[in-house]
Amino acid sequence: MPNRHTAPKAFTCVHKDTGHRETNFGGLIYSANTVFLSRSCFTSQVKLNCWKCKKLLDRTPSFFCDSCKSIQPPEEGTSYFKIMDCDYTFTLDTQKLQTRYFQLQRTLHPDNFGQKSVKEQEYSESQSALVSKAYKTLLKPLSRGLYMLKLEGMHLKESTDSVAESQFLLELMEVNEALDEAQTPEEVNKIAQDTKGMLNQRKMKQILAPKD
Structure with a gap:
């Protein structure tokens, strides 16, 4: 994991949309009741248009056009x-996740587009497959945590160190859970x-570890 052994440096990030203030310790951001890995404080969204009627798509992601009701292609880069x-959190509601999965598949499944154009059938297959992948990734804690690290530009290597890397991930997730339960600023500061x-x-273990 890049830079995970770098000594923590604290800085503060203020979100431009909400004014919410968060403090970063070596890549770990914590606020009143949550901690998550981050490399960026801001995100940008590009407005898209319907491929068929060219009307502006108001939502992100947009599975269907509100104007002509046509299914849309998957939006590249959507988490x-x-x-x-x-919610972007490790401790997400898996029951809500499952409900959302079934709702989407009822409308996006290719069986519903047998009489549509070839393009719409292709979009249906792509959207349905993407929803299935998203659901499977977020359903299990380990794959969910690994995906969160990937979103922040950190990747676990497929090597003999995978057990140690997974343990580090679980330690970070425990920090999340502890902050969820924290009741006072003092508890948050201690964490x-x-x-x-x-x-x-x-960092010290990495420095003292024998070199190959």
Whole structure:
């Protein structure tokens, strides 16, 4: 995982849309009740138009055009959390996730587009497959956590260190759960300090580890 052994540096990020202030410790951002990995404070969205009637699509992602009701192609780069209408958090509501999955598949499944144009059939197959992949990825804690790291530009290597990497991931997820349960700013600050200590400890282990 790139830079995970770098000594934590604290800085503050203020979201331009909400004014919400968050503090970053070595890539771990924490606010009043949540912590997540982040490399960027801001995101941008590109407005798209319907491929058929050319009207502006108001929602992201848009599975269907509100004007002509035509199915739309998958939007490149849309996160699985947006597709499944879930909060960007490790401790998401899996029951809500499952409900969303069945709702989408009832409308997007290729069986519903047998009498439509070839293009619409192709879009249906692509959308249905993407929803299935998003659902399977977010359903299980480990694949969900790995995907969250991937969104932030951090990838676990497929190597003999995979067990250690997975353990590090689980440690980060435990920080999430602890912050969810924190009731006071003092508790949040203690968790932040413990997290900094954990990152420093892993840095020292990396330094002292024997070289191949």
